[in-house]
Amino acid sequence: MPLDAPAQSTISSYFKSSTTTPKKPGKRINSPIDLTSEGEDDAAPSKKPRLEMGSDDTNGRHATSSFADEWRYSPEKDRQYDPNRPRTSAEKHRHEAFKKRLLQDNSHLLQEHREVVDVDQDEPMVVDKSSESDNESEDRFQKLSEMFSNPAKSARAKATSKRPIARSSKGKAVEILQLKRENEGTVLFVEVGYKYVFYGDDAKIAAKELGMVAHMDRNFLVASIPVHRRDVHLKKLLSRGYRVGIISQIETAALKKISDNRNAPFERRLTHLYTAATSYVDDLDSVDEVEKYAVSPFMCLVETKNSDRQADVSIGMITICPSTGDVVWDCFDDTIMRLELETRLVHTRPSELLLPKRGLSEATSKMLSHFTGLSSSGQRTRTEQIKGVMDYTEAFSRLSKFYTDETKFGSASDSFKSGRLMAEITDLPKQVVVALAHAIEHLSKFGIAGALLETKFFTKFSTRAHMLLAANTLTNLEIYRNETDNTTHGSLMWVLDRTKTKFGARLLRSWVGRPLVDKRVLEERITAVQEIVDSDSSLLETLRGTLRGLPDLAKGLCRIQYSQCTPKELSILLPAFAKIAEAFDEVDRPEDVGFKSTILNDIISSLPKLKGPMKELMSAVRLKEAAEGRKETMWTDEEKYPDLIDNIMALQVLEKEFDDELKAGTDFFFHLTFYLFSLKTALVRKKLRMPSLEWTTIAIDEYLVEVKRSEKRPIPDNWILHSKTKNYARYQPPSVREKLEERAQRRETLEAKANEAYRSFLKEISQHYYAILRDTINKLAVADCLTSLAQVALQKDYVRPEFTNDDRLEIVDGRHPMIESFNEDPYVPNSIDMGGEDTRAKIITGPNMGGKSSCVRMIALIALMAQIGSYVPAASVKMGLLDSILTRMGASDDLARGRSTFMVEMSETSEILQTATSKSLVILDELGRGTSTFDGMAIADATLQYLVQNTKCKTLFITHYPLLAAKLENKFPRDVSNLHMGYIAESRIDGTRNITFLYRLTAGLATESFGIECARLAQLPETILSVAAERASAMQDEVQKRGQRNRWAKGPFTVLIALNILLQKAPYLIQDCLSKKGILAAASLDDLQTVKESIENSI
Known part of the structure; x- marks a missing residue:
């Protein structure tokens, strides 16, 4: 078509096709081959003619040998362009047609860009149809598009997926x-x-x-x-x-x-x-727990200085165990050694501490630093710091706000309105209120402050109804862990634990660490144990069956409270609670259950109260769907969560559309094939041969069309290539891709709504059912502990202890509970009688390895087991209740806290002297051995004398100082008696002695310790033992001779003078004893005793 030639070139002229047919030049060596040429295969492009400057020949640009040269840019062209020249009507039409065509969706120039960035469409343009026809523009643009794209690959391969913009x-x-x-x-x-x-x-x-x-x-x-x-x-x-x-x-x-x-x-x-102690609650019945007694409590401490010399500081404590929901508080005074603090740390074993950043005393900091070190199991105790400690007014204000926040905790606001909640907070000591406020502030960051809402489940660490075992007592008696490898095996817990549930085992640990001192409560507990042992009631058998196989309900309830419980765990917890609720029939009063034990009646009568709540919860959930984790379909009431139903129905509609799309897609395939290849329709249908076309799924990608590559089927250009193998190619129609995207959106919306509905259900359980569920767990834990103690009672030769109102402790044929369980050989029993008509203090001597330490541990463990409410390994036990068991045994240093072996020994002894009362049982094992003989004997003498005269407690005193034992027995014949571990000593021909240990506690004093014989058992070289025996005999003879010389060296005149002075002093001391009272009278009596001993020695 001829065109008006302008004075100079325009942009539109670059895209104008030539009206002449290019000639076919001959081949030239070294000529570049144009791979985009549409000419014959053997045609090579000719050399492009050089354009002269200023030439106005507009047809010269078409003198090329190929279609690509027709559109090739030449720098000469832009010099001919005049931007101010107005366009002709034909040029305007071509320009608008090009613009419209370029911005359409099928433009390969914009297709890839449109897949990433959404470009707004232009308004439709009005085109002057009187000019060049649109058909010509369509044809010319199609040629341009084909030049920039490979129709065999690019049209399909490049349109694979929409990729998000990569972040830098x-x-x-x-x-x-x-x-x-x-x-x-x-x-x-x-x-x-x-x-x-x-x-x-x-x-x-x-x-x-x-x-x-x-x-x-x-x-x-x-x-x-x-x-x-x-x-x-x-x-x-x-x-x-x-x-x-x-x-x-x-x-x-x-x-x-x-x-x-x-x-x-x-x-x-x-x-x-x-953190380990705050928000991470392990999965229900997780196998990663090291032991079932292990919990990870969080502890907050607040300290204030005290003016009292005896009590250096006062400490407020709050302890929370998120995994079980237990909250323990205490407020106590402590001395410079911080033994009270150490006792609470050992009992609770917190894995995280919240401490003031400033203001802690040096002694407290040292104790905490020692405790937070790496444990034997490799765990560390984390420490968080409080920047500024609140005062009581601020702390109380924050607690009031926390417990009255209706938007978060509706159940707490009701308790607040009744006044009960804040009355319980007001009753707490001021330091505990401050610690509680800081604990709530800290735990709120982790979303678990709700564990502190139910204040009725708060318990005080030390009460008048419980005995508090000190840290060294727990260690020395191996209450929780043995001293060999620091595990539970071989400890008292190992002997007593026959529990069926994890929450029952944790309660039993609390019972063992805090024995009862209230006789009424103790009698009720041990009566319940006896009734379980003696009764053949079917109710008890049902109770045992109910306990068997229960999951960790306490942990599960906490996971519900923190919205961490999974649907699968919920499908385990709800049937477990329902099983408990249906185990027993409802009764009007606890007495109607029929047991003598009020504890058993209360437990069994309380469990049926769970029937109503569990019926509501069980009717709201489909357990099968919940066990499979299907939050969207686990609800029985579909109207309760309408958003879920809407999304589920929309997904079902989409799935139906996919089935319809298969048929539609097949029809579309044939129609499109006919449209593109109308002349070869019959041939294409014959080659296709796909009447049974079905969707294919590859990995996680669904709804794909799979064809054999060898068949070379005509695939529509807009179909998206998914993947290729050597034999197959897989495609996806665009309409299917759109529906898949819509389905993904629906699924993610459904998942979000399902999670929201599930969290709402867990919150409903926490707000309306937490109290009754928690009370049920507590009752079942008590039942589990009682049945465990009943199984212990069924062991051979275990008896029920008898509790009296006096201070007597009588054990007949008692046995060590752990040693008896370990050894197959029968344990040699021992008997002891302390208090009452017998002496309160027993000094125990005897050979090394004779069984002294094991014997005194046996006495302490039997007393401890009795006050837990357990049967004991003995023929009989009669005892008045003890308020504490205090021990000082073994030898160990504490270099981390700067304490030597002897300093540790003296510190523990000092704490015992300050803590012991007339109802305490005190055990001192070889006191004074950490220093020189004379200093050690002096300290041991003074300590035992103080306990006998001042404290007047039951004392077991092990020593290797026979002179000390004989002196104190002579001095306090009514209060002190000597016992020794029986043995038989036989002399051999070679001069050595053979010692046979009888392991029997026998009356009297053992004058020798047989240390050399013990060394021989340890296989020390005989040459060393021979020298040691000779030295020991020589030293003993020298001491005896020196005593005789000193006695005869005193002349008659010297003796008379000494006697005269002492006799003159004695009447005044006697007068002081009669006239004075209290401490002064005791001091005069001590001086008079000294005078008496001096007179005896002089004579």
Whole structure:
């Protein structure tokens, strides 16, 4: 078509096709081959003619040998362009047609860009149809498109999937740095795709603690773990004392695609914050628990100085165990040695401490520093700091606000209105109120402050109804752990624990650590144990069957309270509670149950109260769907959560549309084939041969069309290539892709709504059913402990102890409970009688390895077991209740706290002297052996004399000082008696002696310890033992001769003078004893006793 030639070239002229047919020049060597040419295969392009400057020949640009040369740019052209020249009508039409065509959806120039960034469509343009026809523009643009695309590959292969815009490394670094700044001191698990990544210092910690490799990635040192291994590594870091945060991607891909910020990076946020003692509650019945008694409590301490010399400080304590919901508080005075604090730390074993940053005394800081060191199991105690301690007014104000916040805790507001809740808070000591306020403030960060709502479940650590065992007593008597490998095996807990549930085992541990001192409560407990042993009631058999196989209900209830319970766990917990509720029939009064024990009546009568609540909860959930984790379909009342039903129905409609699409897609395939290849329709249908076309699923990708590549079927250009193999190619129609995207959006919306509904259900349980469920768990724990003690009572030769109102302790043929369980050989029993008409203090001597320490431990353990409410290994036991058992045994230093062996010995002895009362049982094993003989004897003498004269408690005193034992027995014949462990000594021909240990507690004093014979049993060389025997005999003879010389060296005149002085002093001392009272009279009596001994020695 001829065109008006302008004075100079325009842009539209570059895209104008030539009207002449290019000639076919001959081939030339070294000529470039144009692979885009549409000419014949053997035609080579000719050399493009050189354009002269200023030439106005507009047809010269078409003198090329190919279609590509027709559109090739020449720098000469832009010099001919005049931007001010107006366009002709034909040029305007061509320009608008080109613009319209370029911006259409089928433009290959914009197709890839449109897949990433959504470009607004232009308004439809009005085109002057009087000019060049649109058909010509369509044809010419089609040629241009074919030049920029490969119709065999690009039209399908490049349109595979919509890829999000990649974030630059700089933006990612900024995001990570911001997260680290917002969470200082926290090891961050950053979710990135299918893994969690550690960055910077966190990667170093992960490499050190988790044993993984860290490497540099752009700006950061990184390490990573798979998503499914998160909890394994999380618990390991928590056990090492770290605080761990989970950074989650809070947006899903499908929902983000239709959101307003679809072009922005995925948002990440801190969704979980964990420490070992706060928010991480392990899965129900997790196999990762080391032992069933292990809990991870959180403890907050507040200290104030005291003016009292005896009590250096006063300490308020609050302890919370998130995994069980137990809350324990206490307020106590402590001395410079901080033994009271140590006792509470050993009992509770907290894994995290919340302490004031400033103001702690040096002694308290040393004790806490010693305790927070690495344990034998490799765990560390984490320490958080309070920047500023509240005063009582501020703390009470914050507690009032917490317990009256109706928006968060509706159940608490009702208690507050009744006045009960705040009355309980007001009754707490001021220091405990301050500690509680700080604990709530700290736990609120982890979302578990709700554990402190039910104040009726708060318990005081030390009460008048319980005996408090000191830390060294727990260690010396091996109450919780043995002293050999520090495990439960071989301890008193190991002997007594026959529990069926984990929450029952934890309660039994509390019973063992805090024996009863209230006789009425103790008689009720041991009566219940006896009734379980003697009764053949079917109710007890039902109770045992109910306890058998129960999950950890206490932990499960806490997971519900913290919204951490999974549907599968809920499907275990609800039937377990329902089983408990249906185990017994309802009764009007506890007495109607029919047992003599009020405890058993109360337990069994309370369990049927759970029937109503459990009926409501069980009717709300489909357990089968819950066990499979299907939150969207586990509800029986579909109207309760209408959003779930709407999304489920929409998904069902989409699935139906997929089935319809298969047929429609097949029809569309044939119609499109006919449209494109109308001349070859019959041939294509014959080659297709796909009347039974079905959708194919590859891995996780659904609704694909799979064809054999060898068949070379005509695939529509807009179909999306999914994948290729050597033999097959898989495609996906665009309409299917759109429906899949819609389905993904629906599924993610459904998942979000299902999670919301599930959390709402857990919150409903916490608010309306927590109290009754928790009370049921407590009652079952008591029942479990009683049945455990009943099984212990069934062992051979175990008897029920008899409790009296006097201070007598009589054990007949008592046996050591742990040694008897270990050894197959029969244990040699021993008897003892202390108090009443017999002496209160017993000095025990005897050979080394004769069984002295085991004997006194046996006496203490039997007394302890009796006051727990257990039967005891003895022929009979009669005892008045003890208020404490205090021990000083063994030899060990404490270098971490700067205390030598002797300093530890003296510190523990000092605490015993300050704590012991007339109802205490005190055990002192070889007191004074850590220093010189004379100093040790003096300290032992003074200590025992103080206990006999002042404290007047039951005392078991082991010593290797026979002179001391004889002197004190002579001095206090009514209060002190000597016992020794029986033995038989036989002399051999070679001069050595053979010792046979009888392990029997026998009246009288043992004058020898047989240390050399004990060394011989330890296989010391005989040459050394021979020299030692000679030296011992020589030293003994020398001491005896020196005593005789000193006695005869006194002349008659010297003796008379000494006697005269003493006799003159005696009457005054006697007068003082009669006239004075209290401490002065006791001092005069001591002086008179000294005068008497001096007169005897002089004579």
